Structure formats: structure tokens, C-alpha cells
Amino acid sequence: MNEVKIQSDTGVTLVGGGEIGPEDISLALRLAPWLVAVDGGASVALDGGHDIHAVVGDFDSLKARDRARIPADRLLRIEEQDSTDFEKALRSISAPVILGVGFLGARLDHQFAAFNALARFPDKPCILIGETEIVLHVPPVLELELADGDVVSLFPMAAVSGRSQGLKWPIDGLAFAPNGRIGTSNRAMGRTNLEMDGPGLLAILPRRALASALTALAETHPRASAGQSPVQRPARA
Incomplete structure (x- = not known):
């Protein structure tokens, strides 16, 4: 299968x-x-x-x-x-x-x-x-170039925790769960980094963040780190 x-x-x-x-x-x-x-x-x-x-x-x-x-x-x-x-x-x-x-x-x-x-x-x-939005699963490390004030909603599909830099309300020490704490309507203060302890967290970002999110995901993929060019780089999305 x-x-x-x-x-x-x-x-x-x-x-x-x-x-x-x-x-x-x-x-x-x-x-x-x-x-x-x-x-x-x-x-x-x-x-x-x-x-x-x-x-x-x-x-x-x-x-x-x-x-x-x-x-x-x-x-x-x-x-x-x-x-x-x-x-x-x-x-x-x-x-x-x-x-x-x-x-x-x-x-x-x-x-x-x-x-x-x-x-x-x-x-x-x-x-x-x-x-108006994009949705992606957050890998172990995600580094995003976002605009100050961009909405960053974090929705858990499983019990998960992690750390953040660049969010108005940091997620450090929080335990997320579908039937517990969720992270709706957080805000970026510019460059935003997420480091997760495991899988299961979805990020909902403004559509204008597509190019940044795409680049960030590509950089976590083995082929990207091997020197290949997996995506076309846009001036803007």
C-alpha cells in the first residue's frame, strides 16, 4: 500500500x-x-x-x-x-x-x-x-520569514509540544492536543522559528507566506540539502 x-x-x-x-x-x-x-x-x-x-x-x-x-x-x-x-x-x-x-x-x-x-x-x-491561507504539517524544525503581525495558527492533530522564537505568544512549555490546548491566532513578529518534539502540529499561515513556507520545507528535505534545486524560486507568491 x-x-x-x-x-x-x-x-x-x-x-x-x-x-x-x-x-x-x-x-x-x-x-x-x-x-x-x-x-x-x-x-x-x-x-x-x-x-x-x-x-x-x-x-x-x-x-x-x-x-x-x-x-x-x-x-x-x-x-x-x-x-x-x-x-x-x-x-x-x-x-x-x-x-x-x-x-x-x-x-x-x-x-x-x-x-x-x-x-x-x-x-x-x-x-x-x-x-487566503495555506496549511502545512510542521517538521521538526521550521524557519519562516514572516511579516510582523502575520497570523500564525497552530492546530494539533495529536499530543505535541515544542518551542518557538519570533511568536508574540511563545509555545515553550505548552502541551498541545486536539481535545486540549490549541494555538489559534498567534502572531509573528518577523522571522519565526518552530522546533517540535514530535509530529502532529499543523500550521495555518497567510497565503502570502507561501514562498517562505515552501523554501522552509524544501530545506528540511534530503534532496534539497544534497544540492538539488527542487522548486522554482519566485520573486513573490
Whole structure:
């Protein structure tokens, strides 16, 4: 079940079937130029004229007319029903960075499922892009260049603790838990560093922090430290 089938030395843009803004895919592709669609997300990508490197999912939402437009060797069908299509895609992809569009907004249960997957696959450096915010799992060390006053919300998907520098309200000594303390609406005072004792914490940041978050995640990935250039560096996100 955990076999990686899609390997990329550059960033991957993952397109889902949820809410997608008019510039979301283009923005993501400028940063992560490989496009992988998740089931019905293929329709959005094809309608936008984008080249699809692969489609992953159980294909219950993939329209027959769209499936016919995609080469057979790019269709990765995973029929089991014990996981979401987003989870299937995460475990099937090996890449320095994954940018997900079409996973925030729309149905709330789908958003919670995506958050669950981020927490369950902490080794996958993935950022979900929404209309005004981005969401990512916090690795053991995360160094972000943020603007003074940027909202930094920290939501635990498991019991977790850590330390911070650059937050208005430091997290040192706090025990986070889904049914206990959470970290809604903290504020950055500029450069912000997080050091976690274990996995399970999600960070919700302003969308304008995408470039900084992407760079920070890439720097935690072995391929990035090996001297490769996993993502396109933007002037701004």
C-alpha cells in the first residue's frame, strides 16, 4: 500500500476536485512544475490546458471523456476504499515539495480528511493552498520569514509540544492536543522559528507566506540539502 509510484526531482503540484481559484494552479505550477491530478481534479487541469503527468485515485470522480484524454500509462488507479484520494496521492508521490490546490474550501469533511492525511504522513513535505491561507504539517524544525503581525495558527492533530522564537505568544512549555490546548491566532513578529518534539502540529499561515513556507520545507528535505534545486524560486507568491 505504501509503494511510491511517482518520483520527481522537482516540486509537484497536486490538483484536487475542491474549490480552486482562477490563479491557483498557475501559481502552484510556477513553484512546483510537475502536475499530478487527484481523480476528478483531472477535469479542472485539462480544462485549464495543463499537461498532466499522472492521475491518482480510485477514479470514481474521473469522467470518461477526461480519462480518454489522458495516456493510459499516466493513470494510477488505486481501488481500495480505506483511504481518501488525497491520501492515495501523498503515499504515491516522492518529491521535494508538494503543493496541493483544490483541497481547502468546499466540503468541511474533505478538509478535515486532508488535515488528517498531512498529520499521518509527516515525511511528505506538502502545503495546501487556499483562497487566503495555506496549511502545512510542521517538521521538526521550521524557519519562516514572516511579516510582523502575520497570523500564525497552530492546530494539533495529536499530543505535541515544542518551542518557538519570533511568536508574540511563545509555545515553550505548552502541551498541545486536539481535545486540549490549541494555538489559534498567534502572531509573528518577523522571522519565526518552530522546533517540535514530535509530529502532529499543523500550521495555518497567510497565503502570502507561501514562498517562505515552501523554501522552509524544501530545506528540511534530503534532496534539497544534497544540492538539488527542487522548486522554482519566485520573486513573490
